[in-house]
Amino acid sequence: xxxxxxxxxxxxxxxxxxxxxxxxxxxxxxxxxxxxxxxxxxxxxxxxxxxxxxxxxxxxxxxxxxxxxxxxxxxxxxxxxxxxxxxxxxxxxxxxxxxxxxxxxxxxxxxxxxxxxxxxxxxxxxxxxxxxxxxxxxxxxxxxxxxxxxxxxxxxxxxxxxxxxxxxxxxxxxxxxxxxxxxxxxxxxxxxxxxxxxxxxxxxxxxxxxxxxxxxxxxxxxxxxxxxxxxxxxxxxxxxxxxxxxxxxxxxxxxxxxxxxxxxxxxxxxxxxxxxxxxxxxxxxxxxxxxxxxxxxxxxxxxxxxxxxxxxxxxxxxxxxxxxxxxxxxxxxxxxxxxxxxxxxxxxxxxxxxxxxxxxxxxxxxxxxxxxxxxxxxxxxxxxxxxxxxxxxxxxxxxxxxxxxxxxxxxxxxxxxxxxxxxxxxxxxxxxx
Amino acid sequence: xxxxxxxxxxxxxxxxxxxxxxxxxxxxxxxxxxxxxxxxxxxxxxxxxxxxxxxxxxxxxxxxxxxxxxxxxxxxxxxxxxxxxxxxxxxxxxxxxxxxxxxxxxxxxxxxxxxxxxxxxxxxxxxxxxxxxxxxxxxxxxxxxxxxxxxxxxxxxxxxxxxxxxxxxxxxxxxxxxxxxxxxxxxxxxxxxxxxxxxxxxxxxxxxxxxxxxxxxxxxxxxxxxxxxxxxxxxxxxxxxxxxxxxxxxxxxxxxxxxxxxxxxxxxxxxxxxxxxxxxxxxxxxxxxxxxxxxxxxxxxxxxxxxxxxxxxxxxxxxxxxxxxxxxxxxxxxxxxxxxxxxxxxxxxxxxxxxxxxxxxxxxxxx
Numbered sequence: 001x002x003x004x005x006x007x008x009x010x011x012x013x014x015x016x017x018x019x020x021x022x023x024x025x026x027x028x029x030x031x032x033x034x035x036x037x038x039x040x041x042x043x044x045x046x047x048x049x050x051x052x053x054x055x056x057x058x059x060x061x062x063x064x065x066x067x068x069x070x071x072x073x074x075x076x077x078x079x080x081x082x083x084x085x086x087x088x089x090x091x092x093x094x095x096x097x098x099x100x101x102x103x104x105x106x107x108x109x110x111x112x113x114x115x116x117x118x119x120x121x122x123x124x125x126x127x128x129x130x131x132x133x134x135x136x137x138x139x140x141x142x143x144x145x146x147x148x149x150x151x152x153x154x155x156x157x158x159x160x161x162x163x164x165x166x167x168x169x170x171x172x173x174x175x176x177x178x179x180x181x182x183x184x185x186x187x188x189x190x191x192x193x194x195x196x197x198x199x200x201x202x203x204x205x206x207x208x209x210x211x212x213x214x215x216x217x218x219x220x221x222x223x224x225x226x227x228x229x230x231x232x233x234x235x236x237x238x239x240x241x242x243x244x245x246x247x248x249x250x251x252x253x254x255x256x257x258x259x260x261x262x263x264x265x266x267x268x269x270x271x272x273x274x275x276x277x278x279x280x281x282x283x284x285x286x287x288x289x290x291x292x293x294x295x296x297x298x299x300x301x302x303x304x305x306x307x308x309x310x311x312x313x314x315x316x317x318x319x320x321x322x323x324x325x326x327x328x329x330x331x332x333x334x335x336x337x338x339x340x341x342x343x344x345x346x347x348x349x350x351x352x353x354x355x356x357x358x359x360x361x362x363x364x365x366x367x368x369x370x371x372x373x374x375x376x377x378x379x380x381x382x383x384x385x386x387x388x389x390x391x392x393x394x395x396x397x398x399x400x401x402x403x404x405x406x407x408x409x410x411x412x413x414x415x416x417x418x419x420x421x422x423x424x425x426x427x428x429x430x431x432x433x
Numbered sequence: 434x435x436x437x438x439x440x441x442x443x444x445x446x447x448x449x450x451x452x453x454x455x456x457x458x459x460x461x462x463x464x465x466x467x468x469x470x471x472x473x474x475x476x477x478x479x480x481x482x483x484x485x486x487x488x489x490x491x492x493x494x495x496x497x498x499x500x501x502x503x504x505x506x507x508x509x510x511x512x513x514x515x516x517x518x519x520x521x522x523x524x525x526x527x528x529x530x531x532x533x534x535x536x537x538x539x540x541x542x543x544x545x546x547x548x549x550x551x552x553x554x555x556x557x558x559x560x561x562x563x564x565x566x567x568x569x570x571x572x573x574x575x576x577x578x579x580x581x582x583x584x585x586x587x588x589x590x591x592x593x594x595x596x597x598x599x600x601x602x603x604x605x606x607x608x609x610x611x612x613x614x615x616x617x618x619x620x621x622x623x624x625x626x627x628x629x630x631x632x633x634x635x636x637x638x639x640x641x642x643x644x645x646x647x648x649x650x651x652x653x654x655x656x657x658x659x660x661x662x663x664x665x666x667x668x669x670x671x672x673x674x675x676x677x678x679x680x681x682x683x684x685x686x687x688x689x690x691x692x693x694x695x696x697x698x699x700x701x702x703x704x705x706x707x708x709x710x711x712x713x714x715x716x717x718x719x720x721x722x723x724x725x726x727x728x729x730x731x732x733x734x735x736x737x738x739x740x741x742x743x744x745x746x747x748x749x750x751x752x753x754x755x756x757x758x759x760x761x762x763x764x765x766x767x768x769x770x771x772x773x774x775x776x777x778x779x780x781x782x783x784x785x786x787x788x789x790x791x792x793x794x795x796x797x798x799x800x
Contacts, residue, residue: 312581319583351712355755355797357606358682358781 006173008115008150009241010131011157012095014088014108015145015166018048021084022077024143033074037064040256043076051166090142098134103243111154113241131168152176153239155232159187176235180207188229195222207233248285251278252345260299260338267296267339268328272321272390274344279317282346283371286354288315288364289346294327297341305343306330313350315364317388434498434523436470438490440514440533443475446490447508449665450479453486453633454504460549465501466508467548468521470494474663479504480549483670484630486637489663499545502529510538551668552652558620559647560594564657566614568638570601571631573612573790576761578628579605586674589625592646596621602679608758609679609793622648625676630669637665683793684781687774689747691720695771695786698725699763701739705729706756708737715797716756720775721749729756752778753797759784762792 014020018036023029033053037043046067049058056071064076088107096102101113114127122130131148138146149160150170159180160169171179184206186196198221204210210218210233218226231237253274261267271294282289290313295305306327314320324344352364377385384395450466458464458481469476475492478485500523511519516534523529527542571590579587584606593600600613626634630653637657638644647654653671658664705716708729719726723746727739752775763771766786774783784792 310582312579312583314581314583316583353607355607356795358604358609358793358795359606359677362606 005115006152007113007238007240008117008127009152009154009157009239010099010112010114011149011151011154011161012110012112012134013147013161013165014091015147016048016050016054017088017108017144018079018084019050019053019077020144021080021087022075023050024087025080025083027143029075029077033058033071034077035064035067035074036077036079038079039064040258041078043078047079087142087144091138091144091146094138094141095134098130101241101243103241111157111241114150115240127170128168131170135168152235153232153237154241155188155237155239158189159183162187174235177211177233180233180235181211183207185210188232190225198222248287248349250345250347250349251282251289252343253278254341254343256341257339260340262338264328264332264339267342268325269390269393271324271328271342271344273388273394274342275321275324276317276388276390278344278346279315279320280371280374282349283315283352283364283367284375286352286368287349288313288352289320290314290348290350292320292323292327292344292346294324294331295343296328296331296335296339297343298335298337299340300337301340302337304331304335309348313348315352315367321390434468434470434500435496435521436475436492436494437518437520438475438492440511440517440519442490442492443519444508444511446475446477446488447504447511449488449637450477450486451504451508452636453479453481453484455481462501462543462547462549464503464505465543465548466504467499467501467545469499469545471497478548478551480551481629482549483627484633485551485668486633487666487668491662498523500527500529500542501545501548502540502542506540507531510540552670554647554649554652554654554668556647556649556654558594558622559645560599560616560619561643561645562599562614562616564638564642564644565640567599567644568635568640570599570612570614571635571638573762573765574601574603574610575631575635576765577603577605577608577610577792578631580628581605586625586672586676589627589672590631591623591625591676591679594619594622594646602676604677604679607755607795608761609682610762611679611683611791611793613789620648623676624648624653625672625674626653626669627672630667633669634667637667682781683791684774684776684783686776687783688776689720689745689750689774691725691743691745691773691775693725693741693743693771693773695763695766695769697741698771699760701727701741702756702760702763705737705739706760708734709756710734714755714757715753715799716759717751717753717799719749719751720745720747722746750775750777752782753799754782754794755797758794762790766790 019034022034022036031052033050033056035046035049035053035058038045038047043064046058046060046062046064048060053071053074056074058067058070067074068076084107092102092104092110095110095112099112099114102110104110117130127150131150135146135148138144145166147161147165148168149157149164151157151160152173156171156176160171163169185191185199185204199210202213202217204213210229213230215227215230218230222229228237255274257270291307291309293305293307295303297303308323308327352368354362354364356362374386387395447466454464454466463481467478470492471494473491473494474489476487476489478487510531514533514536519531519533521529521531523542527544529540529542531538531540574590578590587605591602593602596619597615598613599616599619600611602609602611634655642658645656647656651671653669655667656664702716705727708731709716710731710733713731716727716729723743725741725743728737730736762784768787770787772785774785778796781793781795784794
């Protein structure tokens with residue numbers, strides 16, 4: 001894209017975010033090796049380790065007992081996802097003060113548009129002063145360390161952040177080719193094993209190599225993306241920052257049960273309760289689903305699944321749960337092992353048909369009204385104020401289900417944005433979507 | 434069983450029945466067509482347990498018997514055969530040898546005794562209707578049925594038979610199509626024919642001859658005599674349950690009646706429909722000062738306006754409809770004019786034509 005003014009995009013990324021949150025929440029951990037454990041009981045594998053812990057060779061994906069062996073005086077923190085969410089929100093609120101356009105990417109990273117700041121805001125300061133001011137504020141107010149990178153596109157900004165960690169790096173518009181020349185292509189988000197191999201076949205390991213290839217060859221091999229890559233490697237890729245709120249295309253849930261469940265009836269109740277929650281969420285968003293699928297993972301990590309496509313999109317618990325029961329029976333046929341994990345998803349989403357019928361208000365409208373009333377009650381009295389039969393059964397079935405733990409917040413950008421701006425965003429999205 | 438049959442006869446017999454066989458069926462035997470050879474004819478039957486179709490074709494029967502063979506494969510094979518005579522011989526192990534000219538094929542079948550029996554049928558009344566008439570009636574109502582499996586009583590066409598009248602009604606809750614024709618020798622009955630049977634019937638109905646509708650408690654049977662041959666019989670389960678009271682939603686009175694050119698309206702709607710989307714699937718009709726304005730407005734796409742000269746002096750009426758719903762009847766109606774009866778922007782609109790046809794359409798709410 002050719003723009004008169006080169007874009008200046010800032011990428012901000014929390015350093016070892018979950019581990020840093022733990023330190024921010026408990027000052028006594030400051031300066032000590034800290035890692036956060038994931039898995040069922042929060043002591044399975046390491047999902048985040050701070051810099052002090054990394055010095056001992058502790059890394060994400062390592063088993064917690066190995067981490068303890070490598071660093072006996074380190075601290076294993078059980079994840080507190082709700083707290084991480086709260087800190088993340090506070091972090092984005094600070095970031096919002098620094099630019100009119102903020103695009104959150106995940107719980108701990110986001111992009112800010114700083115284009116034209118040099119002409120209007122940075123009269124007496126440099127970009128580095130401004131960004132370091134932002135980093136210092138997040139450090140002071142939330143005690144969270146963040147790194148940042150500034151470049152002409154989101155791709156460049158992200159690479160600059162990786163180069164900066166920990167700290168801040170700016171890649172000026174005319175130094176991009178030089179900055180990239182010796183960097184390995186796999187550093188770019190979107191370059192996986194397969195693309196890396198395809199590029200290696202063409203003799204391109206670094207961006208410098210890519211820049212020397214003919215652009216037509218890259219276009220032939222990778223399509224539009226290839227051409228973008230060539231422009232990027234040559235320092236010509238300029239991209240404005242847009243907050244694109246895409247419509248939801250799917251809703252899914254994946255839950256590892258607190259313990260391996262040998263009772264299939266109990267597992268079914270869990271699945272029904274989960275589906276009820278998800279269908280309610282869809283209805284609140286004015287959607288209904290045409291396809292659903294269920295996958296069960298057993299103790300021995302084998303999986304079995306089934307799916308169904310309705311002739312017509314559906315939004316009623318009764319219709320969907322009746323099919324879910326059949327899918328569950330199909331999935332479980334011939335199995336006897338305890339259930340470890342239940343994955344449920346709905347896709348092929350369509351807007352709810354709210355056109356009034358000849359016989360009066362539609363079921364969709366009546367259910368919509370019921371859902372929003374339930375949401376109001378829940379916001380006032382807690383999430384167990386109103387329960388459906390299956391949800392009630394689940395609560396009473398087992399004490400471990402009574403207070404479900406909050407889940408790891410791997411939130412898509414759309415939901416992140418929605419949480420930050422709520423209704424404001426819905427108005428926004430009507431213009432942009 | 435051993436028979437000899439002409440290629441054309443066998444192909445047309447299979448053509449009549451094979452469509453009932455689903456691509457994916459729960460029981461393997463349902464992918465098969467039942468063949469019964471007896472006294473100078475070959476009877477063919479296919480079923481999906483809800484709808485079944487029978488046809489008979491003349492054949493030279495050397496040895497009587499019955500078997501079932503994979504319907505789609507047999508039909509595909511017969512269609513491709515070039516010779517005019519086909520011989521079929523079935524062994525004790527249910528392997529059918531199909532021989533025609535220089536072609537010889539063996540197809541594995543399943544024993545006829547395993548083929549699902551037809552449900553017992555007790556006739557409680559019957560009526561005779563010209564095939565062309567019924568075909569036309571189905572064409573004018575069939576598009577309005579619901580395919581939503583959660584509303585199964587609407588998954589079919591409601592047949593209302595009176596001594597002198599046959600009425601067909603289809604609705605998906607948001608629009609309703611009704612067509613009425615005079616008949617002779619009717620009885621009094623009301624039943625719902627499921628979508629699949631309606632589609633099969635529409636395919637089988639010809640432009641000449643009569644169709645006999647025989648009614649049972651849970652089933653209905655349509656007999657379609659063929660020129661110079663045995664009749665094709667379609668046998669179907671009825672949709673269980675009571676059809677909603679459709680008379681109650683047909684507006685008894687209206688404020689304005691507007692005459693519109695059918696083609697002009699249809700073309701304008703087709704153009705305006707290009708602007709609509711999944712989320713904004715409505716067009717607005719504004720009737721005022723001898724003019725009908727059709728406007729479409731979809732924030733992320735754009736907007737459009739169509740203007741049609743009409744005779745209308747009444748107060749301005751603004752009403753929004755789903756353009757697809759409005760176009761559906763225009764596609765099947767004959768004649769140059771349609772009549773639109775309206776009351777206000779929230780009450781159902783009624784579309785009529787010069788034929789005994791009625792279409793009730795609920796407006797969309799606009800904000």
